[in-house]
Amino acid sequence: xxxxxxxxxxxxxxxxxxFENPETFLSTVAKIHSKGMDIIDCYSPFPIHGIEKAMGxxxxxxxxxxxxxxxxxxxxxxxxxxxTMEYDWRIIIGNKPTVxxxxxxxxxxxxxxxxxxxxVILFFIRNKMLHGKNPSELIDLRxxxxxxxxxxxxxxxxxxxxxxxxxxxxxxxxxxxxxxNIDYEEFxxxxxxxxxxxxxxxESKFLNNNSNINEIEKHD
Amino acid sequence: MIHDSILRPKLITGEKTLHDVTTEIxxxxxxxxxxxxxxxxxxxxxxxxxLGLTLTITLAYGIGTWGLNKTVQWGWDIxxxxxxxxxxxxxTLISAILLLFRQKWRMSINRSAEAMTIFAxxxxxxFPLFHMGRLWVGMxxxxxxxxxxxxxxxxxxSPLLWDVFAITxxxxxxxxxxxxxxxxxxxxxxDRATTAGRKFWYNFFSMGWTGSVRTWNRxxxxxxxxxxxxxxxxxxxxxxxxxxxxxxxVPGWHTTIFPPYFVAGAIFSGFGMVLTLLIVVRKVMNxxxxxxxxxxEAMCKVVMLTGTMxxxxxxxxxxxxxxxxxxxxxxxxxxxxxxxxxxxxWSMMTCNLVAPQVFWFKWARTTPWFIFMLSIVVNVGMWFExxxxxxxxxxxxxxxSGWVMYSPTIIEIxxxxxTFGLFFTCFFLFAKFLPVINMSEVKSILKxxx
Numbered sequence: 001x002x003x004x005x006x007x008x009x010x011x012x013x014x015x016x017x018x019f020e021n022p023e024t025f026l027s028t029v030a031k032i033h034s035k036g037m038d039i040i041d042c043y044s045p046f047p048i049h050g051i052e053k054a055m056g057x058x059x060x061x062x063x064x065x066x067x068x069x070x071x072x073x074x075x076x077x078x079x080x081x082x083x084t085m086e087y088d089w090r091i092i093i094g095n096k097p098t099v100x101x102x103x104x105x106x107x108x109x110x111x112x113x114x115x116x117x118x119x120v121i122l123f124f125i126r127n128k129m130l131h132g133k134n135p136s137e138l139i140d141l142r143x144x145x146x147x148x149x150x151x152x153x154x155x156x157x158x159x160x161x162x163x164x165x166x167x168x169x170x171x172x173x174x175x176x177x178x179x180x181n182i183d184y185e186e187f188x189x190x191x192x193x194x195x196x197x198x199x200x201x202x203e204s205k206f207l208n209n210n211s212n213i214n215e216i217e218k219h220d
Numbered sequence: 221m222i223h224d225s226i227l228r229p230k231l232i233t234g235e236k237t238l239h240d241v242t243t244e245i246x247x248x249x250x251x252x253x254x255x256x257x258x259x260x261x262x263x264x265x266x267x268x269x270x271l272g273l274t275l276t277i278t279l280a281y282g283i284g285t286w287g288l289n290k291t292v293q294w295g296w297d298i299x300x301x302x303x304x305x306x307x308x309x310x311x312t313l314i315s316a317i318l319l320l321f322r323q324k325w326r327m328s329i330n331r332s333a334e335a336m337t338i339f340a341x342x343x344x345x346x347f348p349l350f351h352m353g354r355l356w357v358g359m360x361x362x363x364x365x366x367x368x369x370x371x372x373x374x375x376x377x378s379p380l381l382w383d384v385f386a387i388t389x390x391x392x393x394x395x396x397x398x399x400x401x402x403x404x405x406x407x408x409x410x411d412r413a414t415t416a417g418r419k420f421w422y423n424f425f426s427m428g429w430t431g432s433v434r435t436w437n438r439x440x441x442x443x444x445x446x447x448x449x450x451x452x453x454x455x456x457x458x459x460x461x462x463x464x465x466x467x468x469x470v471p472g473w474h475t476t477i478f479p480p481y482f483v484a485g486a487i488f489s490g491f492g493m494v495l496t497l498l499i500v501v502r503k504v505m506n507x508x509x510x511x512x513x514x515x516x517e518a519m520c521k522v523v524m525l526t527g528t529m530x531x532x533x534x535x536x537x538x539x540x541x542x543x544x545x546x547x548x549x550x551x552x553x554x555x556x557x558x559x560x561x562x563x564x565x566w567s568m569m570t571c572n573l574v575a576p577q578v579f580w581f582k583w584a585r586t587t588p589w590f591i592f593m594l595s596i597v598v599n600v601g602m603w604f605e606x607x608x609x610x611x612x613x614x615x616x617x618x619x620x621s622g623w624v625m626y627s628p629t630i631i632e633i634x635x636x637x638x639t640f641g642l643f644f645t646c647f648f649l650f651a652k653f654l655p656v657i658n659m660s661e662v663k664s665i666l667k668x669x670x
Contacts, residue, residue, distance in 0.1 A: 041434060042432070043433065044431050044433060045238065045404070046663040047436045047440055047664060048433070048436075052437045057437055060438045060441045062438055063445060084373035084374070089372060093377060102377040105379075105382040105386065105460055106382060108452075109386055109453075113388075113392065116392070116393040116396055116446060116449060116450075119446065120400060120442065123439070127438065129427040129435075131427055132423070133427055135426070137430045141412075143430070144410075144431050145408055146237065146239040
């Protein structure tokens with residue numbers, strides 16, 4: 001349900017704040033969220049703990065899916081053993097009971113197998129992940145390397161674009177970009193416009209950070 | 221934010237930035253293979269050839285090419301099977317149990333340990349499969365399909381079939397866990413890719429990963445659930461392997477200590493093999509800052525603990541046999557220690573119980589070359605444990621007319637050596653084409669201390 005926001009209307013403008021420090025990123029995201037802005041999504045190269053709260057995400061319902069999958073696994077395993085060992089052809093060994101303790105192992109393994117595959121398949125479906133699919137949102141190629149990105153819908157009256165940009169730069173953003181949606185899936189690098197910081201004090205900070213990037217790139 | 225003691229050493233040394241982690245871990249994937257990689261891979265591949273050859277001979281001439289006989293029906297094949305399954309225990313243990321215990325040092329070793337798990341289980345599977353002889357016929361009763369030559373189904377009351385289910389489940393769940401953990405890192409390689417081939421394949425396997433926080437949020441939930449279900453799974457696998465023995469009536473096997481004893485042994489041998497591999501990996505691939513002495517020390521402690529547990533089990537078995545008053549049990553154990561296979565028994569005792577005790581000393585736990593030697597000793601010791609359990613128990617039947625000796629043929633030795641070829645071929649390919657260290661997890665603990 002949360003993902004409905006992701007599918008933005010056409011002609012909607014999104015502001016991207018690009019960060020290089022996870023701590024300032026987290027605090028800025030929390031600040032923007034507390035102002036009442038709509039954070040569409042954040043992108044980070046590693047899981048940042050606490051950001052789901054800062055963004056106001058709800059708890060995932062995947063554990064429920066895992067339980068259901070496990071239940072199906074348990075019942076399937078039971079059906080398999082019961083059908084083959086009791087209903088179709090009973091094998092009595094050493095006069096031991098034919099239904100009982102000897103079922104436990106297969107029931108256990110069946111439950112685990114179905115839970116694991118069920119949860120992972122649900123995870124892929126929920127995230128719309130598929131082998132060979134191109135990434136839908138690559139704002140910066142370094143978002144899987146060392147940069148964190150926050151995507152904010154700019155049409156909320158709580159903050160105008162100018163204020164939002166300033167807030168991002170003050171919060172430690174190294175770059176701010178904006179994009180007007182043409183179509184969600186057809187977004188390309190060319191649609192992005194780089195916004196430069198407005199006043200001089202911010203500019204110096206921005207340049208500083210930029211020189212850091214250059215340094216890192218030289219380091220390569 | 222997390223507050224750590226400043227007295228504790230950092231988990232990742234060398235003051236890395238996020239970008240350093242990416243470049244250093246992607247380096248082997250992006251550069252041409254080094255000479256040491258080529259030499260190692262060629263050697264491993266040659267041994268893989270030996271595996272192909274010996275298995276072909278086995279299939280062409282039958283199990284008669286092995287040294288098994290009517291008394292010792294399980295010899296090197298099942299010894300090697302249990303040996304490899306045991307090695308396959310460390311990976312999921314590290315990624316699942318240590319995740320639940322919030323042991324952050326697991327993060328730089330879990331990827332390679334999980335890879336090792338998967339390759340080891342593949343090696344293990346070869347032995348029971350080929351022991352069936354005409355394995356294409358055996359498939360009918362291993363898989364739950366009606367027997368093609370009658371109306372019977374596989375016997376679900378039998379530990380052997382439980383074992384098939386346990387190991388298949390373990391293999392598939394470990395594979396899923398390993399792959400899921402790798403998706404973010406594959407995406408990182410994708411976004412750095414410069415060649416068309418790399419762009420295509422890493423894009424294919426990254427499944428459109430963008431690093432979205434929504435995805436990360438769910439990813440963490442899934443990891444936790446997988447860890448939660450993998451934890452009992454790891455413990456169940458060797459428990460069920462031990463039931464192959466424990467539910468029989470063979471003296472020396474018919475004992476309730478087997479499940480915990482096998483699980484401890486599996487963790488012991490798994491960590492032994494992880495140490496063997498990682499000490500080489502950190503040196504050759506220059507990952508000393510990621511796999512630090514602290515990591516090695518932590519693993520040594522696990523080896524020492526589980527080695528002592530296994531040793532305790534060896535002694536307990538003796539006590540139980542003596543206390544039970546069953547002459548067959550008593551004879552089985554006296555025969556293990558003083559019979560014709562005494563050398564195997566005492567090798568096992570020395571390697572598994574005595575040798576790991578040196579890890580009480582800090583020097584021993586923090587000197588890589590020494591740990592490497594000890595890890596080989598652990599591997600050898602755990603192989604002997606399985607050999608002792610299987611062969612010494614079988615070679616003396618209830619009736620002295622069934623008493624025989626067992627020694628492997630060149631084919632059996634070839635298959636065993638060949639599985640090392642398979643294992644290392646897989647591992648070399650893994651080290652070349654996939655990130656050996658979990659980048660995304662390591663990035664999240666750059667500032668953490670132990």
